[in-house]
Amino acid sequence: MHIRLKIWRQENSQVAGKMLDYELAEVDPDMSFLEMLDMLNEQLLGKGERTIEFDHDCREGICGQCGVMINGRAHGPLKNTTTCQLHMRSFGEREVIYIEPFRATAFPVRCDLKIDRSALDRVIQAGGFISVNTGQAPEANSIPVGHGVAEAAFDAAACIGCGACVAVCKNSSAALFTSAKITHLALLPQGEIEARERVQQMVDQMDAEGFGHCSNTEACEAECPQQISVLHIARMNWEYNKLQLLKK
Amino acid sequence: MLESKIPDGPLEDKWRYYKEHAKLVNPANRRKLEVIVVGTGLAGSSIAASLGEMGYRVKSFCFQDTPRRAHSVAAQGGVNACKNYKNDGDNIFRMFYDTIKGGDFRSREGNVYRLAECSASLIDQAVAQGVPFGREYGGYLNNRSFGGVQVSRTFYARGQTGQQLLLGAYQALMRQVHLGTVQLFARHEMLDLVTIDGKARGVIVRNLDTGNIERHGAHAVILATGGFGKIYYLSTLAMGCNGSAIWRAHKKGALIANPSWTQIHPTSLPQSGEYQSKLTLMSESLRNDGRIWVPKNKDEKRLPNQVPEEDRDYYLERRYPAFGNLSPRDIASRAAKERIDAGYGIGPLKNAVYLDFSRAIKEQGEPKIREKYGNLFRMYEKITGVDAYKEPMRISPAAHFSMGGLWVDYELMTTIPGLFALGEANFADHGANRLGANSLLQACVDGYFIAPYTLGNYLADEIKTPPIDTSQLAFESAAARVEGQLRALMSIGGKLSADHFHKTLGKILYDKCGLSRSREGLEQAISEIKALRQQFYEQLYIPGGMAINSELEKAGRVADYLELGELMCYDALTREESCGAHFRVEYQTPEGEARRNDQDFSFISAWEWAGKDNPPVLHKEPLKFEFVIPTVRSYK
Ligand SMILES: Cc1cc2nc3c(=O)[nH]c(=O)nc-3n(C[C@H](O)[C@H](O)[C@H](O)COP(=O)(O)OP(=O)(O)OC[C@H]3O[C@@H](n4cnc5c(N)ncnc54)[C@H](O)[C@@H]3O)c2cc1C
Ligand code: SF4
Ligand code: FES
Numbered sequence: 001m002h003i004r005l006k007i008w009r010q011e012n013s014q015v016a017g018k019m020l021d022y023e024l025a026e027v028d029p030d031m032s033f034l035e036m037l038d039m040l041n042e043q044l045l046g047k048g049e050r051t052i053e054f055d056h057d058c059r060e061g062i063c064g065q066c067g068v069m070i071n072g073r074a075h076g077p078l079k080n081t082t083t084c085q086l087h088m089r090s091f092g093e094r095e096v097i098y099i100e101p102f103r104a105t106a107f108p109v110r111c112d113l114k115i116d117r118s119a120l121d122r123v124i125q126a127g128g129f130i131s132v133n134t135g136q137a138p139e140a141n142s143i144p145v146g147h148g149v150a151e152a153a154f155d156a157a158a159c160i161g162c163g164a165c166v167a168v169c170k171n172s173s174a175a176l177f178t179s180a181k182i183t184h185l186a187l188l189p190q191g192e193i194e195a196r197e198r199v200q201q202m203v204d205q206m207d208a209e210g211f212g213h214c215s216n217t218e219a220c221e222a223e224c225p226q227q228i229s230v231l232h233i234a235r236m237n238w239e240y241n242k243l244q245l246l247k248k
Numbered sequence: 249m250l251e252s253k254i255p256d257g258p259l260e261d262k263w264r265y266y267k268e269h270a271k272l273v274n275p276a277n278r279r280k281l282e283v284i285v286v287g288t289g290l291a292g293s294s295i296a297a298s299l300g301e302m303g304y305r306v307k308s309f310c311f312q313d314t315p316r317r318a319h320s321v322a323a324q325g326g327v328n329a330c331k332n333y334k335n336d337g338d339n340i341f342r343m344f345y346d347t348i349k350g351g352d353f354r355s356r357e358g359n360v361y362r363l364a365e366c367s368a369s370l371i372d373q374a375v376a377q378g379v380p381f382g383r384e385y386g387g388y389l390n391n392r393s394f395g396g397v398q399v400s401r402t403f404y405a406r407g408q409t410g411q412q413l414l415l416g417a418y419q420a421l422m423r424q425v426h427l428g429t430v431q432l433f434a435r436h437e438m439l440d441l442v443t444i445d446g447k448a449r450g451v452i453v454r455n456l457d458t459g460n461i462e463r464h465g466a467h468a469v470i471l472a473t474g475g476f477g478k479i480y481y482l483s484t485l486a487m488g489c490n491g492s493a494i495w496r497a498h499k500k501g502a503l504i505a506n507p508s509w510t511q512i513h514p515t516s517l518p519q520s521g522e523y524q525s526k527l528t529l530m531s532e533s534l535r536n537d538g539r540i541w542v543p544k545n546k547d548e549k550r551l552p553n554q555v556p557e558e559d560r561d562y563y564l565e566r567r568y569p570a571f572g573n574l575s576p577r578d579i580a581s582r583a584a585k586e587r588i589d590a591g592y593g594i595g596p597l598k599n600a601v602y603l604d605f606s607r608a609i610k611e612q613g614e615p616k617i618r619e620k621y622g623n624l625f626r627m628y629e630k631i632t633g634v635d636a637y638k639e640p641m642r643i644s645p646a647a648h649f650s651m652g653g654l655w656v657d658y659e660l661m662t663t664i665p666g667l668f669a670l671g672e673a674n675f676a677d678h679g680a681n682r683l684g685a686n687s688l689l690q691a692c693v694d695g696y697f698i699a700p701y702t703l704g705n706y707l708a709d710e711i712k713t714p715p716i717d718t719s720q721l722a723f724e725s726a727a728a729r730v731e732g733q734l735r736a737l738m739s740i741g742g743k744l745s746a747d748h749f750h751k752t753l754g755k756i757l758y759d760k761c762g763l764s765r766s767r768e769g770l771e772q773a774i775s776e777i778k779a780l781r782q783q784f785y786e787q788l789y790i791p792g793g794m795a796i797n798s799e800l801e802k803a804g805r806v807a808d809y810l811e812l813g814e815l816m817c818y819d820a821l822t823r824e825e826s827c828g829a830h831f832r833v834e835y836q837t838p839e840g841e842a843r844r845n846d847q848d849f850s851f852i853s854a855w856e857w858a859g860k861d862n863p864p865v866l867h868k869e870p871l872k873f874e875f876v877i878p879t880v881r882s883y884k
Binding site: 012028030031032034035038039042044045046048049050051053055056057058059060061062063064065081085087089110111114116117118120121124125126128129130131132133134135137138139140141143144145146147150151153154157158160161184185188190191 | 294297298301312313314315316317319321322331333369371372373374375376377378380381382383384385386387388389405406408411412415418419420422423425426432434457486487488520521523524525526528529627630631633696697700743745747789791792795796797798799
């Protein structure tokens with residue numbers, strides 16, 4: 001395949017960035033999208049140019065590190081797929097492909113396609129855990145958890161923290177990410193006890209980080225590589241509102 | 249010189265005895281003690297969180313942008329624990345025995361028993377943290393069986409067990425960060441270990457965002473930096489996995505044990521082109537229901553579904569009737585290679601074998617199979633474009649796990665006092681071959697249940713040591729050396745990329761120090777690696793500057809791999825026997841099975857760095873078997 005690329009280049013967060021043009025011939029349709037970028041980088045290096053910085057690690061769709069905007073869509077054209085799991089057979093011959101970093105105030109660009117997503121860590125720090133210390137846990141089977149409940153908790157827990165939901169949201173809201181963790185922990189008997197404090201603290205932190213509010217556009221669910229459901233957002237809102245009412 | 253410090257007495261009392269006699273640090277003193285933990289995988293997150301809970305002051309480092317992305321996140325299949333929930337006769341001794349035997353009698357009895365003993369608590373811990381393990385309809389935990397054993401002792405969270413265990417540990421770590429006991433340094437890469445008066449006292453790291461070289465001091469340093477299987481370039485590991493942290497510690501005096509024992513995993517997706525950057529693993533749990541075969545005819549032209557039963561060679565079931573498709577990884581990988589080398593491989597490159605679910609689907613129905621392996625089938629389709637519910641998967645062996653690593657004693661301390669190694673970064677529990685689902689276990693158990701005791705035992709003697717002053721000469725010179733190394737790499741000014749050297753090295757190792765090895769091949773590999781290393785320092789090119797620069801990061805890792813790769817070949821060369829993942833073609837039975845030599849090789853090889861251009865020095869830790877008798881490992 002022969003493809004044309006327009007890629008966001010930005011040396012660091014202090015300087016302005018711009019889209020630059022590249023062309024790549026002899027792309028194998030079986031290549032993954034990131035392997036295509038590797039190929040481009042190898043060529044840039046051969047010409048003595050600075051290579052394109054992008055984040056990635058597992059290349060298996062599980063670490064959550066590789067997100068970029070491709071033709072205006074988080075992680076590219078396929079539904080529920082990370083960038084590393086996207087293959088060049090999804091693009092057409094001579095197609096122009098636009099590649100940009102995920103954008104949100106809470107995700108500053110560091111270099112080219114690399115961004116800073118540590119805000120998501122701080123949302124978890126605010127309460128995305130069960131307060132149990134090491135070495136004192138009771139026998140695991142002493143608290144049965146229904147098969148369906150465990151599966152539902154898993155569906156929510158499967159979030160890979162990629163930030164695509166934030167990037168596609170017109171308000172840059174982290175509601176899908178945050179609510180997925182809230183649901184995961186609240187569904188399980190072990191995590192339910194702290195559910196209220198957790199919701200309050202995580203939502204407050206989300207605001208403090210500069211993520212916007214959710215206005216139910218549902219673009220997040222459509223682009224989420226893990227098919228995390230917007231129903232979790234409803235649960236989060238419900239828990240949050242309940243808390244506000246009970247406070248008064 | 250090598251004192252394993254395994255407590256005397258019966259197997260089942262050793263760990264209890266140790267814990268009863270280990271020194272303690274009182275809570276007021278813990279606040280004065282600092283510990284550096286490099287790595288935030290299961291081993292690193294679990295120890296950092298545990299130490300934070302105990303009140304130590306912890307600094308946690310990783311090179312990814314957040315701790316949750318450590319490579320443990322990728323583990324699919326499951327984690328072992330002898331809970332005997334299935335009432336199928338599982339117990340600590342049996343798990344211990346399976347693991348010792350699986351490792352081909354090349355691991356320490358004391359360590360392996362402790363691994364089995366602590367396994368049950370891990371499940372308790374993870375469930376309490378909210379890990380959504382698979383459940384029966386009645387609400388109790390479910391489990392399945394994995395390669396190399398005949399009981400069901402593997403707990404799983406769909407095909408994403410590593411992800412869920414890691415999120416549990418990560419969340420525990422985040423809780424401590426919030427409480428202020430742990431300081432987090434993401435996007436920081438450790439580039440050197442600092443020792444003072446022979447003790448580990450800190451690290452030199454590079455801030456990957458700014459390029460700044462930083463110094464961090466502590467009363468003890470823990471390396472939990474994972475495995476170095478990415479040295480083969482094509483492997484199942486994440487792109488960033490590397491051996492640099494342990495290698496730099498090695499050059500500061502820590503011995504490395506059994507570096508050549510690399511597990512080759514039998515169920516990875518085959519390579520399909522030259523551009524490929526990694527091989528994706530399909531979980532081994534697929535072997536519970538999938539059957540492995542190749543056509544009996546070398547020139548089979550029919551599509552797999554059209555090949556009738558009588559023309560299929562289910563070679564694992566044929567050769568190993570007792571374990572069949574569940575034979576341990578080394579055996580299953582070698583058997584696949586044997587068929588592929590003999591010309592029976594399938595696929596365009598004839599480099600794969602079939603993993604067939606048609607019988608399981610017929611017997612159990614597609615929904616059941618979908619529930620068990622749905623995400624794996626989806627992943628397979630995404631990558632290959634093939635629907636494995638309709639036709640068999642194609643799989644092939646790939647480098648996967650390093651059994652070798654820093655030599656540690658029973659306390660998980662290296663030969664440098666105050667330097668500990670946990671998880672895949674140490675060599676400790678898996679012998680010459682790791683059984684499936686034992687690695688997540690080891691990483692977690694090291695961090696949650698073992699190191700909190702053994703580190704305390706060490707730190708009890710450090711309470712009078714004041715905070716480590718990083719302006720000392722040792723820090724200054726280490727930082728200057730790191731800075732110098734980076735500048736030297738940048739200024740080579742050749743034409744070839746770090747990846748080019750990595751790929752070339754990987755191919756040498758895969759061919760000559762991979763699934764099978766020979767004296768001749770290893771000797772060739774050593775000289776080829778030497779030449780490649782020389783070329784690296786003449787021809788490398790790194791564009792860009794000293795701040796954010798992935799090419800510079802890669803180059804540093806490849807420089808270390810070029811040294812470590814040579815050590816692997818020395819290690820494989822001196823071990824003149826076949827055991828576990830190490831198959832020397834000169835030492836095999838007439839049927840092509842590995843021939844172990846307990847008489848001469850029942851020891852752990854621990855290598856000392858003797859300086860650039862000098863061959864490494866071998867130290868031997870003899871293995872004592874008091875409780876089991878090494879037997880020929882047979883899965884027939
Ligand atoms: C695809 C795959 C599937 C697997 N499936 C299973 C399974 O089903 N069951 C099982 O038991 N095992 C499985 N394993 C093996 C298991 O996942 C690993 O052995 C285990 O997770 C290793 O954990 P760890 O904590 O030792 O290291 P890792 O999780 O690899 O963590 C290493 C950490 O060290 C950091 N690091 C490394 N070097 C540096 C440095 N120089 N400076 C700073 N930080 C550094 C990294 O950032 C990372 O945080 C699988 C492995 C793979 C590759
Ligand atoms: S909710 Fe989905 S899109 Fe958002 S961070 Fe999690 S996995 Fe990514
Ligand atoms: S690189 Fe890990 S999810 Fe894409």
